[in-house]
Each structure stands twice: as structure tokens, then as C-alpha cells.
Amino acid sequence: MMNEVTNSVVEALPQFQGYVYPNEANFHPVWSTLIVVYPYITGLVAGAFIMASLVRVFDVKALAPVYRLSMLTALAFLLCATLPLLCHLGHPERCYEIMMTPHMTSPMAIFGFVYAWYLMAVLLLELWFDYRQDFVKWSKTTAGFKGFLYRVLTLGVTDVSEKSVRLDMKMEWILSIVGIPSAFLLHGYVGFIFGSIKANPWWGNVLMPIMFILSAIVSGIALCVFNYIVLNWIRRRPLDMRCLDAMAMFLFYALVMDAVVEGLDVLHRGYAAEEGFAVLQTMIHEKLFYTLNIGQVGVGTLVPLLLLGLLQVLPRRVPEATRRVMIFCSGAMILLGVLMMRWNVVMGGQFFSKSFRGVMSYKMEFAGQEGWLISAVIMCLPFIILTVLVKLFLSERLQPCEHVLEKSSKA
Amino acid sequence: MHRFKLPPQILRLILVAMAIVGSYLVARSFLVPPSFGEYGWYRGDALKLIAARDPVFAGKQACDECHSDILHKLAKDAHKTLSCEGCHGVSREHCDNPDILPVKATGSHCIRCHEANLARPAWLKQIVVKDHYGPKCTECHLPHQPTQSP
Numbered sequence: 001m002m003n004e005v006t007n008s009v010v011e012a013l014p015q016f017q018g019y020v021y022p023n024e025a026n027f028h029p030v031w032s033t034l035i036v037v038y039p040y041i042t043g044l045v046a047g048a049f050i051m052a053s054l055v056r057v058f059d060v061k062a063l064a065p066v067y068r069l070s071m072l073t074a075l076a077f078l079l080c081a082t083l084p085l086l087c088h089l090g091h092p093e094r095c096y097e098i099m100m101t102p103h104m105t106s107p108m109a110i111f112g113f114v115y116a117w118y119l120m121a122v123l124l125l126e127l128w129f130d131y132r133q134d135f136v137k138w139s140k141t142t143a144g145f146k147g148f149l150y151r152v153l154t155l156g157v158t159d160v161s162e163k164s165v166r167l168d169m170k171m172e173w174i175l176s177i178v179g180i181p182s183a184f185l186l187h188g189y190v191g192f193i194f195g196s197i198k199a200n201p202w203w204g205n206v207l208m209p210i211m212f213i214l215s216a217i218v219s220g221i222a223l224c225v226f227n228y229i230v231l232n233w234i235r236r237r238p239l240d241m242r243c244l245d246a247m248a249m250f251l252f253y254a255l256v257m258d259a260v261v262e263g264l265d266v267l268h269r270g271y272a273a274e275e276g277f278a279v280l281q282t283m284i285h286e287k288l289f290y291t292l293n294i295g296q297v298g299v300g301t302l303v304p305l306l307l308l309g310l311l312q313v314l315p316r317r318v319p320e321a322t323r324r325v326m327i328f329c330s331g332a333m334i335l336l337g338v339l340m341m342r343w344n345v346v347m348g349g350q351f352f353s354k355s356f357r358g359v360m361s362y363k364m365e366f367a368g369q370e371g372w373l374i375s376a377v378i379m380c381l382p383f384i385i386l387t388v389l390v391k392l393f394l395s396e397r398l399q400p401c402e403h404v405l406e407k408s409s410k411a
Numbered sequence: 412m413h414r415f416k417l418p419p420q421i422l423r424l425i426l427v428a429m430a431i432v433g434s435y436l437v438a439r440s441f442l443v444p445p446s447f448g449e450y451g452w453y454r455g456d457a458l459k460l461i462a463a464r465d466p467v468f469a470g471k472q473a474c475d476e477c478h479s480d481i482l483h484k485l486a487k488d489a490h491k492t493l494s495c496e497g498c499h500g501v502s503r504e505h506c507d508n509p510d511i512l513p514v515k516a517t518g519s520h521c522i523r524c525h526e527a528n529l530a531r532p533a534w535l536k537q538i539v540v541k542d543h544y545g546p547k548c549t550e551c552h553l554p555h556q557p558t559q560s561p
Binding site for chain 1: 420424431443530
């Protein structure tokens, strides 16, 4: 009996090289795929909203056809933004407790306030003001559950006089202006959570919130491009090439800025070569070689930069069909690249010992609480929600009110 | 004089916001446990619940009652400071009723301490398992008298 117990060498040993403190030689890092998905989703929300704000605040008329789709995309993803955290913590049924006893003593607790502000005070309000007249119109023309839903969503206000519509538009403009810093706050805050961990040289970096915001804008615009093309493909409708070209242009500019700031970060780290730089080099050359150099830099940045840059330099030489494919591929590659970037940030910070003299390994699980299956499910969920939202609020059968049509036609 | 009147949509939003805040406050009064905040940012009653749980470990002295011969050997060798239940598993129930066997601890007990790691002190004997002989530690080592061979 005793021998059986003593000899049950059943656990595979954690793989590590070099000097790793015993308490770091765990089987799994504390944070895994779920925590990779969390900043990815919040980034997509912030990016999609900023993309929509270009229409309202900066009056980029070419993007008007994609305004509502961007806002609904932001909403669908925002509704799922906290799910990875809840699943990671376990006991998601206790989530209401966070809201019942809120406090201000931890960065993660404050994210609850940031999230609530962004959802309740910015996104839902702006969407409501944008859709209010449509709700009034659709509630009169639609029967059944949908009609009832639109009636409820009017909140009982049926006034669609010119004065009232003007007020709605003014409110939308104000909310967009408040929304841009709020979107920056939402995702900059996620960057801050990592950037403020000063004991970890991979995370503790003042540029982190800025890099997070820029990569969020890039991924958000890429998601809008992806959704716009896929939606029109499903509906068998021609794409508005002016809108798509404008999105590609903003995507290119955002990607240039993102690449420059991330390059600046690498240069700064290289030149300063602070304590722990050697282990970071090991990360780049070995541990994160595929996800960082090939995934994030190659597939996610350089190839899209080349494709989108080509479209900026030779806009008329490239035929429309090729342009569509190039923009779609760039969007998809950027979405993949930004996911890799989140992986590199979250996992990279946990692959090396705090002694800076050893590295750990991690084998991703499939099922289980920290497996990639649950992360994949969480990533699919916003697309399912978006499908429902598009069916309800962007249906081809329901025509929007005149002011919305006017805005699009002017474009 | 023209009286200022709130636009209907703003008024409705204010009412909705008040309803949300009101229902939040009502929900809060029901859902926050009464003992919350008694000692700190947690439920005060949780301490009593934790204190009321039955301990699962028996302690070395309890083992000594029946297994004093093994403890005698253990006390003379390098593993003298180790707790019995660290390797054999929690044994409170076994102590009360010898028919119930100790809860087997899973995993490898030897390599938990003896797998080579630069961060461990040099005086602690360490091996690299994959380069070391065989799967059974006890073929060559006696856990209770690690300095002796079987």
C-alpha cells in the first residue's frame, strides 16, 4: 500500500529551463486563453465604436452605410466582454455580487465601473437616440413580437417632430464626443491593468495602454470590414466600394500608427536594455517566435500594410474585385494578428521566471475551464448576438427613417 | 414667460435611469448578506462557517499512536521534519476508524521536492527524473530512511 502511494509518479513534470522558482514551476500559467480573449473582445468593442464615431463626430460621410453595423457590432461584443473573466474566475452565477458590493481598491474592480459607464451611458444611449424614430415608425408597421419589442424600445416617446429629431441628432453627437474618450478609457484601461504590473518587464510599460488602444482601433475597423463584407455577401447585395475603400484607408492609417508605436516600444526596450532584457530576447527568439514574429508582425502587420498600402498608392489600377479580396484578406489577417498580439502580451508575461533567468512552457488544453474550447465558444457568441441584432435592427425589410436615409444618400 | 419643459425623450430617459438605480438599490438591500462589512470587505459570517468545518488532517502525534515504529525510524533520518500526511494523504477519518484508508494524495511525492531545480538549496538532494533510473523510487530508496538502501 505504502509503496503504491509513494511510487505513484503520475504527474508529468512541468517543463521549465534555467532558474525557475519552485512556486513558478506550475502545470498551467495562472492566466490562459480566457484572459487572452478578454482584451481581444474589449479591443474590438472600442475599435468598432471609434470607427462609428468617424461618421458622427468627424462627419466622414463615406462611412455612413456602415455606421449602424459598427455600433451593433460594438454592442454585441461588449455584451460578451466580461464573460471570459467570469468563466476564468469560476462560479459565473455569482457575478451579481461584484455589482452588489462594488469597491475601488483594485484595478479589476474599477473595470466594472468603466464597463458599466461605457455600456449604459454611452453605447446604449447613443444607439437609442439613433434608432428612436425608427422604433416609432417600425412599431406602427410591424406586428407580433417584433412590433411589441419596438414599442417597448420607444420607451413610450412617439414624438418625431422636426424639433425632436434635431434634439436626437444633437444628443447623438454629444454622446459620440463623450464616447471617443470613453472607448479609449475602456480599452486603455485594459492596457493599464497589464502596464501597471511593474514587477513584470514584459507588461510594466507606460506605452502599454497606448499600444492597446491603437491595436484596438485596428482590430475594430478590421472587424467592421469583415462584418460588412460578410453581411453583404450573405444578403447577395453589392458592396458600396466607396465605403469599403474609406474603411481600408482608415484601417491603413490606424495600422501604420499601431505598427510605429509598437516598433517604438521594441526600439526603446532594446536601447534601454533594462534588467530582464535578456529573458525578453529569449521570449522573442524562442518562446513567442511563431506568434510574435510570424503571427503578429508578419501576418498581422507587414502583409496587411503591404496590401493596404498598395491600394493607397495605386487606387485606380487595382480592379474592384481584386480590391475587395485584398481588403477582406487584410481585415481577416489583422484580426488574427491582433489576437496573436493579445496572446503574446498575456502569455508572454507568464512564460519567464521573475528571476529573469529561466523560462516555463505551456501546453494549451482543449476542454476544461481553461481550455481553448470555451474561449472559442465565447468568441463565437458575439457573432450570434450580432446576427440577432442585425435581424432585429438592420433588417432589409424595415426601412430606416428619412434622416438616416438622407445621411446615407448624401454619402 | 416661457416655461422650460424637458423634452419628452430626455424626461423618459431620466425616469428609466431612476428606475434602474431604484431597482438596483432594492436588489442590493436583499442581496447583500447582513453580516457583510462586519470586519472588512467580506461576509462576517463566513469566518464562523470556516471555523465550524471539520479538520481533515490528524497530525503526526495521532499517527504515533499506532505507527510509532515507523515514526521512530523516521525521526532518526533526513526526513524527520516531514509530516506523515504530506505523502500519505489526509488521515483524520483513518485515525478515527482504521478501516477507512487515508485519502491518497495524487502526484509524485518524491519529485515534488527532489526534481532538479536551480532555485532549490544545493544541500537538498536533486535528480533530473528523465535521466534518473526507473519509475519506482522505492526500488532503491526507503522513504522513511532515505539515507539507507532497502
